[in-house]
Amino acid sequence: xxxxxxxxxxxxxxxxxxxxxxxxxxxxxxxxxxxxxxxxxxxxxxxxxxxxxxxxxxxxxxxxxxxxxxxxxxxxxxxxxxxxxxxxxxxxxxxxxxxxxxxxxxxxxxxxxxxxxxxxxxxxxxxxxxxxxxxxxxxxxxxxxxxxxxxxxxxxxxxxxxxxxxxxxxxxxxxxxxxxxxxxxxxxxxxxxxxxxxxxxxxxxxxxxxxxxxxxxxx
Numbered sequence: 025x026x027x028x029x030x031x032x033x034x035x036x037x038x039x040x041x042x043x044x045x046x047x048x049x050x051x052x053x054x055x056x057x058x059x060x061x062x063x064x065x066x067x068x069x070x071x072x073x074x075x076x077x078x079x080x081x082x083x084x085x086x087x088x089x090x091x092x093x094x095x096x097x098x099x100x101x102x103x104x105x106x107x108x109x110x111x112x113x114x115x116x117x118x119x120x121x122x123x124x125x126x127x128x129x130x131x132x133x134x135x136x137x138x139x140x141x142x143x144x145x146x147x148x149x150x151x152x153x154x155x156x157x158x159x160x161x162x163x164x165x166x167x168x169x170x171x172x173x174x175x176x177x178x179x180x181x182x183x184x185x186x187x188x189x190x191x192x193x194x195x196x197x198x199x200x201x202x203x204x205x206x207x208x209x210x211x212x213x214x215x216x217x218x219x220x221x222x223x224x225x226x227x228x229x230x231x232x233x234x235x236x237x238x239x240x241x242x243x
Contacts (some may be wrong), residue, residue, distance in 0.1 A: 084111060092119070
């Protein structure tokens with residue numbers, strides 16, 4: 025953390041695809057931190073972070089464009105001093121380990137209190153690792169070898185939460201119209217998500233997608 029940040033308020037970028045959640049976090053930490061930018065997807069997050077060089081990035085794990093891990097992978101080669109604290113509703117193994125392995129300094133769930141979040145941000149900015157209590161032992165187990173790291177799927181990490189939902193339904197045999205009705209989105213949006221999934225996973229058709237999902241026990 026810089027000398028200015030140490031004497032002043034932390035500079036923070038908030039990354040989450042829900043505007044209402046970003047506004048809530050800004051309200052909760054605004055008296056103690058300087059929110060210098062926001063992002064709603066991978067591209068806008070990378071732009072906000074690289075242009076403002078914050079002390080800490082509060083990063084959601086599931087983002088359009090490749091997820092929180094992809095933000096970290098794009099930013100750290102450019103500015104390795106940026107500190108990331110994942111803030112997510114998910115405590116799934118793939119999300120936690122995938123994000124930490126990408127380079128995040130901590131991972132906390134959105135049930136955290138404002139005071140705990142502020143303390144966690146200060147600690148991450150200072151170089152410490154911070155985890156929600158229930159996740160700390162799990163992360164230690166993972167990196168000590170007690171959890172099989174090969175079970176963490178980097179390809180799946182590339183997909184957003186919505187893309188994973190579409191993937192699972194398509195792999196189960198749903199038509200585009202049925203997926204649209206199930207997820208309350210348009211058929212065109214379903215088509216866009218399927219195209220994105222196929223591109224990210226380097227698959228050519230629905231049959232390959234179904235096999236990919238079946239091999240990973242996603243359906």
